[in-house]
Amino acid sequence: MTEQSNHNLFALIADRMADPKRPFMEIEGSDTITYGQVLEQSARYANALADLGVTAGDRVVAQTPKSPQAVMLYLGCLRAGAVYLPLNTGYTPAEIEYFLNDAKPKVAVCASGARPVFAELMDKLPGGVVETLDGDGSGTMAQKADAAAPEAPIAQRQDDDLAGLLYTSGTTGRAKGAMLSHRNLASNAMALAEVWRFGPDDKLIHALPIFHTHGLFVAINVTLLAGGTLLFLPAFDAEAILRLLPGATCMMGVPTFYSRLLAQPGLNKAAVAHMRLFISGSAPLSPETHKEFQDRTGQAILERYGMTETGMITSNPYDGKRIPGTVGFPLPDVSVRICDRDTGAVLEGEAVGMIEVRGPNVFGGYWQMPEKTKAEFRDDGFFKTGDLGFVDKEGYLRIVGRDKDLIISGGFNVYPAEVEAALDAIAGVKESAVIGLPHRDFGEGVTAVVAADPAAALNEAAIRDQLGHDLARYKLPKRVMFVEALPRNAMGKIEKKALRDRYATIFEDE
Ligand code: AMP
Secondary structure, three states: OOOOOOOOHHHHHHHHOOOOOOEEEEOOOOOEEEHHHHHHHHHHHHHHHHHOOOOOOOEEEEEOOOOHHHHHHHHHHHHHOOEEEEOOOOOOHHHHHHHHHHHOOOEEEEOHHHHHHHHHHHOOOOOOEEEEOOOOOOOHHHHHHHHOOOOOOOOOOOOOOEEEEEEEOOOOOOOEEEEEEHHHHHHHHHHHHHHOOOOOOOEEEEOOOOOOHHHHHHHHHHHHHHOOEEEEOOOOOHHHHHHHHHHOOEEEEOHHHHHHHHOOOOOOOOOOOOOOEEEEOOOOOOHHHHHHHHHHHOOOOEEEEEEOOOEEEEEOOOOOOOOOOOOEEEOOOOEEEEEOOOOOOEOOOOOOEEEEEEOOOOOOEEOOOHHHHHHHEOOOOOEEEEEEEEEOOOOOEEEEEEOOOOEEEOOEEEOHHHHHHHHHOOOOEEEEEEEEEEEOOOEEEEEEEEEEOHHHOOOHHHHHHHHOOOOOHHHOOOEEEEEOOOOEOOOOOEOHHHHHHHOOOOOOOO
């Protein structure tokens, strides 16, 4: 590769693009999008954004259903030097309001049904524009792109210029925007393409959402840099995946994908004969699922570990043992260490401590939160992941828990503090605790434990109903347990472990 003078990730993608006739995206029952069309379409979106007043560094919010055009919008943003800010399609108006006020985007692109909500909020921002993009690829944004010219320059960007702003919820319930630079994304995608041996003949089943680092940056950037093909599905669909497997080489999924695929009788060695790699991440893959998958298909799922703020950090090896219950070794140029969470002292041997990471993949900080950023980094540049773990005798990283009590349900992060705040706001709720409990399908099931005033006559349905106004569906407790009072320790802290133990089996039959 030649030395890049433009550090825009899209310049790297364009530089590596070999044959414009090769397919970038295949959509079942629909068109194929070639690499040549990626160049044209991304230019059209970049031009349409420029016409709307977007200049380098401006944020572009996208709460768009998954579609090939939504991917082109992302690439158009890169190309224009704008900062792409994807939002979970499940976010409610109250949540969206926070993101828009915090990030102050120039343009927001949403599904046509959400236009009134976005229009009202964007009206309050200087020069804020709303465009639409629906799941079928139609909408005012697509129209503007279609009408725009198919050539555009690639905006000149430096390594540290922002390419993406991805929000992650905090323990306080306030979401934080992780600032990801062109270098963060480029270095991580190159490292992954190398260690996972991605090449032009790869066909990757893409059934993940594209508003999260996994389906967006890992799957899409790696495939683009390798010149491979995405077999693009609008959402997870076990039957569709079984149909695609004979023509595919790789899949990336959250653990829930794998447990759901195992429920398909058609999943067997013959069905995966063409596949070279199954990758899992975003939440712990249970060793049982790993083993069951290997017994049924002969394939050892490769588990990797990462987070929004850092991209991917470690991976089980491509060659060599993929050990269930571990997340493998640091990626090239990435340093991982285990530290005492309070003193920061580096721990040796198999001691459990805070997993800390440093490297070109690690984000620059939280959007307009210098204090929070400072608190999450050590002086020597290591970022505290908030995950607890240790390195075993063979050098594999093992994650044992989450320092911040994060719940991961179906691959989505749910921060108890945010749900607790919403619960406590309900009339009649005296106190609440939100915990994650083992759930076969979702990994963890969000569970609320509530002490309520008997006079309020609250029940599970009423509580879920009220929470539904403010919280995305995936954050809603699947069960609400009522207690007289929450267990607390001598320091007055709620004993969540005792609650987890007490209700450990409530999802056993689901
Ligand atoms: P997110 O920022 O949504 O990608 O969530 C990041 C968090 O997901 C990490 O801090 C971990 O707690 C968790 N995570 C990601 N991958 C794994 C994995 N393979 N095993 C266990 N936890 C994981």
